[in-house]
Amino acid sequence: MKDITNFFLLFFAILVSAQEQKKDTLAEKYANIETVVINDKDYEKVDYYFGLKQENNVRFIPMTHREEGVIFYNNLKRKGRVSNVVIFLHKTESKINLTNLEINFYKVDTLTGKPTEKINVKQIIYVPKSKSRGRIKINVENYHIPFPLNGIFASIKWLPNEFNDKKVGPSLRETDYEEQISYSRYKDGNWTRIPNISRKPNMYTNAMIGLEVYIKRKK
Template sequence: MRNIIKYFLLFFTVLISGQELKKDTLKYTDIETVIINDKDYEKIDYSFALKQEINFRLKSVNPYSGYEIGLRFNNNLKQKGRISNVILYLHKTESKVNLTNLEINFYKINPKTGLPEEKLNTQQIIYTPKNKRRGQVKINVENHHIPFSEEGVLVSVKWLPNEFKDVAVGPAIRLTNYTEKLTYVSFNNDMTKWNNRFNFSKKLDIYTNVMLGLEVYIKKKKKNE
């Protein structure tokens, strides 16, 4: 049984570098069924991913602005699960821009407003970039036991201050276009003021989104054979 859910992710407002549209479809591992300890259940993995539609990037961010950008993942499965991995799609960072650590956070979605609210991870999750090249990074978060509720979840990235005290830091993160506003941003570490006004697209009903990926799993009762 092969299941793949392609979700389209999102984008944010700061320095954007745009190049002519360059089709580059991201490829993902097919979903596998894995038997876990309980013999009566199976662990089903689902991948929510995104297709690159434009070759844009969020070039750099002021880490002292408390800027945080995230993508909302809707739960089309309508089944509760757990988050296993987050995927970052990084663009090439300019040579003159220093790198810094990224903080990864998860937020509960308010079913009435669609806005992120309560933070789901109780511990800080940090990714330290290894280089300035473009590429994909998979971050395993299974040990944090983060739920994937029926309302979905917002996954965000925050650039932290570095040792050089730079006011513009990388890594650069990819942006893409999609038919929904799924990207939310917040400033000044104020989690009560999320907004989804992040958009650089000039096309009607097409919106810029930040590119993130999410892998979740659910436990299903095995069918009797």
């Protein structure tokens, strides 16, 4: 009963804040491989961004203790390390206060496809500075996050703020994508797929989160 209540709370939060569909200027990038010069010359940089060509522009107004994330498949089947997390923020309503975001990484269960054990040992916190729409890059190299062969789940968790607000910002952008790769949960409960409000057939609502990963180069 608790899971059903949480599902409808999340669905309502997304539905009431859905915007009119419109095109976006961001180009769609999927596993765009670019060789870069870093300290370890045995690695190459890979960007994992999903569904960035906007056909559905949705603002998700989160609640404290809500966690939402995206599965990133390791389609190259080579071990790597996570360099940056990229989150795409919608404009947050002026009446809603901001709160800190906790960035987490989880292993992916090979049978269910759901996130399981947390990878990062230390807490990773991002402090938002603006309610404006934008693209935020968070460097996590010092946390030594591996990129496993079967992929990784990267998530954002909205922490309680000083005002004890239930609804908080920043608002996360969500979009249409051809796969349903996003999960959410409330107060460390069970992971469930986020509600699909896409108006197009065979398209699914997903959180707009990206990863920059260094993959071991083939010799």
